[in-house]
Amino acid sequence: MAFLSPVVAIGLTVAVGFVIFMVIGIDPLRGLYVYFIEPLTQVWSLQELLVKAAPIVLIAVGLSLCYLANNWNIGAEGQFTFGAIAGSALPILAPEFQNFATLPLMLIMGIAGGMVFAAIPALLKIRFGTNEILTSLMLVYVSLSLLDWMVRGPWRDPKGYGFPGSLEFSDAATMPILVEGSRMHLGLLLAVIVVLAGWFLLGRTITGFKISVLGQAPRAGAFAGFSRNRVILITFLISGGLAGLAGIGEVAGPIGKLDVVISPGYGFTAIIVAFLGRLNPLAILVAGFVLALTYIGGENAQIVLGLPAEIARVFQGMLLFFVLACDTFILYRVRFVRPRKLQTARVVDGHG
Amino acid sequence: MDTSAALKPENQSNRPRTQSTLEAVGITKDFASLRANDNIDFVIRKGEIHALLGENGAGKSTLVKILYGALQPTSGEIRWKREPVLIGSPGDARRLGIGMVFQHFSLFDALTVAENISLALEDLLPMAALQTKIKDVSAEYGLPLNPASVIADLSVGERQRVEIVRCLLQEPELIIMDEPTSVLTPQEAEDLFITLKRLAAEGVSVLYISHRLEEVRTICHHATILRHGKVVAECDPQQESAARLASLMVGAEIRELNASPMAEESAAIGLSIRDLSMPKPSPFAVDLHDISLDVRAGEIVGIAGIAGNGQDEIFAALSGERLASNPGSVVFNDKASGHLNVTARRESGVAFVPEERLGHGAVPGLSLSSNITLTRHSTGDRLVRAGVIFSGVAKMLGIRVSETFDVRKGGPDPEASALSGGNLQKFVVGREIDRKPNVLVVSQPTWGVDAGAATTIRQALVDLARSGSAVLMISQDLDEILEISDRVAVISKGHLSEPRAAGDVTREDIGLLMGGAGEDGEGEALAH
Numbered sequence: 001m002a003f004l005s006p007v008v009a010i011g012l013t014v015a016v017g018f019v020i021f022m023v024i025g026i027d028p029l030r031g032l033y034v035y036f037i038e039p040l041t042q043v044w045s046l047q048e049l050l051v052k053a054a055p056i057v058l059i060a061v062g063l064s065l066c067y068l069a070n071n072w073n074i075g076a077e078g079q080f081t082f083g084a085i086a087g088s089a090l091p092i093l094a095p096e097f098q099n100f101a102t103l104p105l106m107l108i109m110g111i112a113g114g115m116v117f118a119a120i121p122a123l124l125k126i127r128f129g130t131n132e133i134l135t136s137l138m139l140v141y142v143s144l145s146l147l148d149w150m151v152r153g154p155w156r157d158p159k160g161y162g163f164p165g166s167l168e169f170s171d172a173a174t175m176p177i178l179v180e181g182s183r184m185h186l187g188l189l190l191a192v193i194v195v196l197a198g199w200f201l202l203g204r205t206i207t208g209f210k211i212s213v214l215g216q217a218p219r220a221g222a223f224a225g226f227s228r229n230r231v232i233l234i235t236f237l238i239s240g241g242l243a244g245l246a247g248i249g250e251v252a253g254p255i256g257k258l259d260v261v262i263s264p265g266y267g268f269t270a271i272i273v274a275f276l277g278r279l280n281p282l283a284i285l286v287a288g289f290v291l292a293l294t295y296i297g298g299e300n301a302q303i304v305l306g307l308p309a310e311i312a313r314v315f316q317g318m319l320l321f322f323v324l325a326c327d328t329f330i331l332y333r334v335r336f337v338r339p340r341k342l343q344t345a346r347v348v349d350g351h352g
Numbered sequence: 353m354d355t356s357a358a359l360k361p362e363n364q365s366n367r368p369r370t371q372s373t374l375e376a377v378g379i380t381k382d383f384a385s386l387r388a389n390d391n392i393d394f395v396i397r398k399g400e401i402h403a404l405l406g407e408n409g410a411g412k413s414t415l416v417k418i419l420y421g422a423l424q425p426t427s428g429e430i431r432w433k434r435e436p437v438l439i440g441s442p443g444d445a446r447r448l449g450i451g452m453v454f455q456h457f458s459l460f461d462a463l464t465v466a467e468n469i470s471l472a473l474e475d476l477l478p479m480a481a482l483q484t485k486i487k488d489v490s491a492e493y494g495l496p497l498n499p500a501s502v503i504a505d506l507s508v509g510e511r512q513r514v515e516i517v518r519c520l521l522q523e524p525e526l527i528i529m530d531e532p533t534s535v536l537t538p539q540e541a542e543d544l545f546i547t548l549k550r551l552a553a554e555g556v557s558v559l560y561i562s563h564r565l566e567e568v569r570t571i572c573h574h575a576t577i578l579r580h581g582k583v584v585a586e587c588d589p590q591q592e593s594a595a596r597l598a599s600l601m602v603g604a605e606i607r608e609l610n611a612s613p614m615a616e617e618s619a620a621i622g623l624s625i626r627d628l629s630m631p632k633p634s635p636f637a638v639d640l641h642d643i644s645l646d647v648r649a650g651e652i653v654g655i656a657g658i659a660g661n662g663q664d665e666i667f668a669a670l671s672g673e674r675l676a677s678n679p680g681s682v683v684f685n686d687k688a689s690g691h692l693n694v695t696a697r698r699e700s701g702v703a704f705v706p707e708e709r710l711g712h713g714a715v716p717g718l719s720l721s722s723n724i725t726l727t728r729h730s731t732g733d734r735l736v737r738a739g740v741i742f743s744g745v746a747k748m749l750g751i752r753v754s755e756t757f758d759v760r761k762g763g764p765d766p767e768a769s770a771l772s773g774g775n776l777q778k779f780v781v782g783r784e785i786d787r788k789p790n791v792l793v794v795s796q797p798t799w800g801v802d803a804g805a806a807t808t809i810r811q812a813l814v815d816l817a818r819s820g821s822a823v824l825m826i827s828q829d830l831d832e833i834l835e836i837s838d839r840v841a842v843i844s845k846g847h848l849s850e851p852r853a854a855g856d857v858t859r860e861d862i863g864l865l866m867g868g869a870g871e872d873g874e875g876e877a878l879a880h
Contacts (some may be wrong), residue, residue, distance in 0.1 A: 204743075206729060206736045213726065217715040222673050223706060224726045225695030 003283070005330055006276045009322035010290065016318055026305055034304045035297035035315070041184075045300070047182045048294045050255060054187040055080070055246035055263075057288035059270035061198040062239030064279040068202070069211045069235045070218075075121065075136030076243040078113040081143040083244020084251045085150060086113025088258040090167060091173035092155050098172035106173060114244020115237045117143065118138055121237035126229045140267070140303075151260055156317025166258040175253040187249035191288075194242060198281035211235060243267060264295065272320040291316065366590055369576045370398040372434065373526050373557040374419065374450070379428035381414050388414040389425070396526060401548055401558040403568040403589055406578035406874040407601055407802035416528055416577070420452050420558070421445040441537035443474070451524030453515045459503045459635060466499035469489060469518045490517050493547050497670035504636055508658055516547070527551065528559045533567060533810060537658060538830070538863035545571050553763040564831075577601055622791040622822025623647040624683040625700075628676060628690075630669055638662040638846045640669065645841060645848060647822040649790070652813060653851060654837030655826045656862050662846040663795060663826045664707070669826070670793045671704040672697045683828060684791055703789035705781050707796040707826075709773065713780040716769035720761070721746040723768050724753070724783055731787060749786065758808060774805035781809050785816050795826040798835050810836050816835055830862060842866055 014032060021031035059076045060100040065072040087110030090102065121135040148164075159169040175185035202208035212219035214231050221228065246266065251258050273291050277284030298312025361521060374396045379388040389411045396402045406412045417423040419430065421439035429436050432448050439445050445452075459468050466483050470476070477485070483499040490497040495513045503511060511832045512532065519527055529548075534540040548558055562568055566574060568589050575589040577600045585600050628643040640662055647653045657663060668674040669682060669690075676682055676690030683689060684702050694704075704727075706712045724746040729736050735745050747765060754761065757778040760769055768776060781797055797813060799805035814836055817823045826843075827833050833840055834854060841851040842865035849865050 204741055205739050206741055207739065209722070209725060209741060213715055213718070216717050219708070219712045220715045220726060223671065223694065223712055224729070225672075225693055225698065242483075274736045319600070 002278050005326035006278065006287070006323055008326045009276070009319060012322045012326075013315060013318045020314070024307075026307075031301070031305060034089055034224040035301050035311075036293065038304075039293060039296040039300055045296055047179070047184055049289060049296055050188055051183050051185070052192040052295050053288040053292035054185075055250055055266045056270050056273050056291055057191040057269055057285055058187070058194055058246040058249070059239075059243045060273035060277065060284045060288060061281050062242035063270055063274040064277070064284060065198065065208075065237045066239045066279060067215075067274060068279050069236050071122075071125070071186075071213045071232055072132055072133045073118065073121065073136050073236060073239050074271060075118070075140050075267070075271055077263065077265065078136070078140035078143040079117045079240040079243035080247035080250075080263055080267045081140075081147050081249070082117035083110040083114035083239050083240075084247030084258065084262055085143070086110055086116075086244065087149055087248030088155075088169075088251055091169045091252075092166050092258065095167065095170065098170050100172075100237060102170075103175065103252065104171040106252055107245060110244045110248025112244070114240040114247065116240075116241070117122070118236040118240020118243070119233070122233050126232055147258070147262070148260060151258055155258060157257075164260050169252060170259045173252060174256060175249060179249050183254050185249070185253040187246070187253055190245065190249065192243075192285070195281045195285045198284075202281065207234065243270075247294075269295075269316060272316055272323070275320065277321050286288065294319070297338070366588055368397055368399050370400070370555075372396065372431070373398045375431040375434070375511065376415075376419070377429045377431065379415065379417060379418060379425045379430070381411075381423065382426045388581050389418070392578070392581075392583055394576045394586070396557045396559055397574075398525075398557055399552050399555045400573040401552050401560055401571055403572035403575035404559055404561045404578065405565075405568065405575055405597065405601055410578040410601070411581040412578055413530075414581075415562065416452075416530065416559070419445070420450060420528060425482050446474070446522055446524075449521055449523070449525040450528065451519035451526070452528040452530070453512070453519055454530055459511055459514060460495070461502075461504040463503060464499065465497055465501050465503065465506075467513050468503060468514060469499075469521065472518050473521065485521065486517060489520050493517075493520065493550060494543065495547060508660065509536050509543075512536065512540075512544070516561075524556065526557045526559065528561070530561045532560070533562065533564060537866045538859050541567065554727055565589075565597045568597070569594060595763070601803065619648040619650045620685075621646045621683075622649045622685060623670075623793070623824055625670075626681050626683065627678075627679040628669060630665060630674065630676065632665065633668075633674065638665050640665050641847045643846075643848045645824075645851060647791070647824050649820050649822050650817055651838040652817045652823040652825055652836055654833035654840045654854070655824065655848070656833045656840060656842050656866065657826075657843035658828060658866050659828055661843050661866075662848075663828075663843060665846070666843065666848075667704070667706060667793065667795045667826060671706070695730050698727065701790040702722060703727075703784035703787055703792050705784050705792070705794040705797065707799060710769065714768040714776065717767055719765045719767055720754070720771075720779060721750045721765050723779075724749045728782060728787065733787075748781075753779060753782040754784050756786065757812065774801040777801050777807060778805055781812065785812050788819075789816075790823060791822045791824075793824045794824075796828065797825060798827075798829065798832060806832070829857060833862075834859070 014036070017032060017035070018028040021028040059080065063073060063076055066117055087106040090097065090106050090109060117139060121132040121141060124130040124135050125132045151166055152164045155166045156164060175187055177185065178184045178188060184261065202211065210221065210226040210231050212224055213224060214228055218228060247262070251262055255262055269291050271285045276290065277287035294312050294315045296308065298315070300310055301307045301311050371564055372395045376394050379389050379392040382385065385675050388853060392415060396749065404415070414423065418425050419439070419638055421441045421444050430439060431437065437448065439448065456812065466479060469486060470479065470482055486499040495517055497510065497517060503514070515601055524859060532544060536544065538557050552558060560568070560572055572589050575587050576583055577585045579601060589597060625643050625645045628640055629642040632639045638661060643666065645653065655663070655666070669676055672692055672694040679688040679691040681690045684697060684700055687700060689697055689700070702831065710716045715726060721743055725735050725741060728749070733745065733749065750765060753759065757783065759771070759775050759779045761775060771779065783793065784792060794813065797809050801809065810832065813823055813825065825837065837854045839851040840857055840862065842849045842862055
């Protein structure tokens with residue numbers, strides 16, 4: 001029952017996609033094939049699928065903890081970006097520091113950066129009762145502007161012919177590749193570990209218990225002696241840390257340097273993944289592949305069908321819309337009521 | 353069975369010999385596999401006060417909802433003045449002339465009396481005309497009300513008057529009242545009875561739903577008793593004893609509570625409240641003023657009072673959900689605890705049962721075993737080790753609690769929301785008593801619970817006290833307070849009266865204190 005709504009939502013997305021292709025004059029069956037099936041038929045695109053899924057899954061697991069505790073962190077894109085900037089400080093400022101500790105240090109700095117950035121909306125919520133949806137979202141634009149300024153200003157590669165972007169990271173500062181000849185890197189393994197850890201945390205530990213109790217029944221949580229403020233901080237720190245890890249994993253992985261654009265909106269896509277995966281870490285792993293497919297399919301559709309890049313966003317948006325709509329229709333019954341006119345109750349004919 | 357045992361010949365009854373206002377013929381209502389109402393027949397006559405008795409879950413609410421148009425029967429017929437009618441909605445019921453006063457008031461706190469009433473009326477009156485009309489009706493029926501008062505400032509009894517006046521403005525011929533006295537002081541209840549008798553004398557019929565057998569015996573002309581969705585008896589309540597009515601409702605003789613001698617004067621003090629004052633946390637809450645009370649090991653002290661006089665605030669201060677500014681104002685087992693959080697208080701052997709089962713005492717969407725973990729995660733049961741929950745231990749505790757307290761449930765470990773109110777209450781109380789706490793603070797232990805479960809819970813509280821624990825019970829049920837407390841104090845507007853031995857106080861004493869007679873400088877003259 002819990003997974004009914006994501007399945008229906010995927011079905012509806014495909015159905016509406018069919019109509020969209022028809023309206024814009026593309027054979028809908030061919031369109032859907034190019035978008036959803038073809039990427040699954042080739043080894044390289046399957047590998048790309050995994051590369052794209054890794055950061056999304058990492059972020060979405062953290063977000064699911066936040067959302068279960070009723071903390072609406074929608075600024076993962078900002079925590080991702082700030083983590084990437086923080087982790088990149090090491091290879092950019094100390095390019096000569098190259099040994100076995102380089103990458104681990106960068107990952108730790110990336111996690112710390114994401115945590116610091118997520119702590120801002122958390123502390124504002126705890127101290128002043130600010131709405132974390134607004135603060136976390138606005139910080140996204142702060143971090144994106146900061147990144148833009150860093151890679152065009154102080155951290156621009158002096159040998160980069162004036163182009164924006166940092167220097168290329170050394171091998172010691174780059175994520176090791178898991179399969180020779182592919183772009184599949186350590187981040188993929190980290191994502192799987194994080195999924196398992198998140199599942200254990202939620203299902204088996206007192207911290208996970210606090211998260212679900214305070215999310216479902218805050219008053220019962222207070223009665224149990226659980227601190228609401230502590231859970232706000234913990235969930236934001238975990239989700240910020242994981243977003244930061246995803247961020248440094250991208251710049252130290254497939255991108256290889258701090259660039260002007262380091263994410264095609266992973267932080268926002270992860271919100272869709274968290275809901276599509278019912279805020280359950282194991283299901284999020286699956287949902288992550290579905291959303292990664294919308295990216296790869298979108299690229300394929302650009303190449304083969306000449307569609308604009310926005311097509312991926314259209315499919316992602318529909319997916320989130322339908323998941324949320326299905327939840328509403330499954331959990332609630334919608335009734336249309338008319339204002340009643342004054343009338344006396346009917347007397348049944350044929351009796352009395 | 354004893355289905356017809358209580359049927360009395362017509363001519364012996366006090367029942368008015370008038371024609372029927374409303375007649376239910378063979379009403380049956382199925383919810384999936386559950387038959388909530390099974391072929392129910394009964395007649396409400398013009399000008400009679402007709403009691404509908406039954407335990408929780410006997411089908412009273414379902415039947416009332418059908419009569420009021422909120423539910424449709426699966427089969428059967430309703431006749432209004434001998435004409436079959438379909439009551440498709442509460443609006444239809446109101447237009448026929450059926451009014452209802454609900455147990456839980458549906459009033460907006462921030463609006464005035466007149467505004468609240470105007471919201472419920474179908475045709476809009478100018479506010480001035482409505483105010484005059486409210487004044488007229490309330491004066492006529494002895495229900496004094498100021499139409500311009502804001503609801504938040506009114507006592508519970510006054511709020512109920514608003515509901516009744518709202519109902520009377522629609523000139524009903526049948527008024528359905530659901531547990532009307534559960535929130536009233538004895539004096540307020542007396543006033544209500546006068547109004548009801550007056551209405552009945554004018555030919556209005558009243559369907560009176562209550563658990564309180566004594567008052568049913570005082571004011572009702574006729575009673576219909578439901579059990580398991582069926583009418584098991586009809587009788588004249590004035591000719592039956594309360595015990596007889598109770599056994600008809602429950603289907604068995606009620607077990608007498610087995611009370612043993614109370615603790616000695618010299619017993620150690622388990623809970624001591626010393627000059628506890630707290631400002632109210634929200635505009636609609638109550639300030640606590642200099643509350644002092646000792647509860648000794650081995651005794652049950654009852655705090656009586658009408659809802660909303662500071663009971664929630666006292667409970668929060670004792671449980672640690674709100675911390676006191678002075679640690680010494682709450683002392684458990686000689687240890688100043690006003691500054692300690694809930695968990696620290698539990699660790700020192702104190703247990704708490706809040707009034708709300710769902711959402712406060714238990715998380716509705718979590719299993720019973722998870723709800724065991726909710727309050728026992730750090731009380732030495734080894735449910736949590738190094739941050740990891742061992743759910744097997746919690747499941748075992750859940751089974752033990754369920755067996756000891758006769759918690760009836762659908763599966764081995766269902767969600768809390770799947771249990772009926774009475775069974776969940778037994779679970780929530782049992783979860784704490786199972787810890788053998790040295791101090792137990794319990795609020796409304798049997799709220800909305802059927803007679804059988806209430807007896808189980810009260811016996812458990814008595815047994816706990818007799819085994820040497822200090823028990824503080826906050827309750828609005830005066831019968832319960834007088835039945836099991838050793839000493840009684842009354843809370844009114846955030847002031848707590850001196851506790852008195854339960855054997856020495858009368859209902860009238862308590863009623864006067866509930867009405868504020870115990871507050872300093874107020875109503876001194878009333879006290880004697």
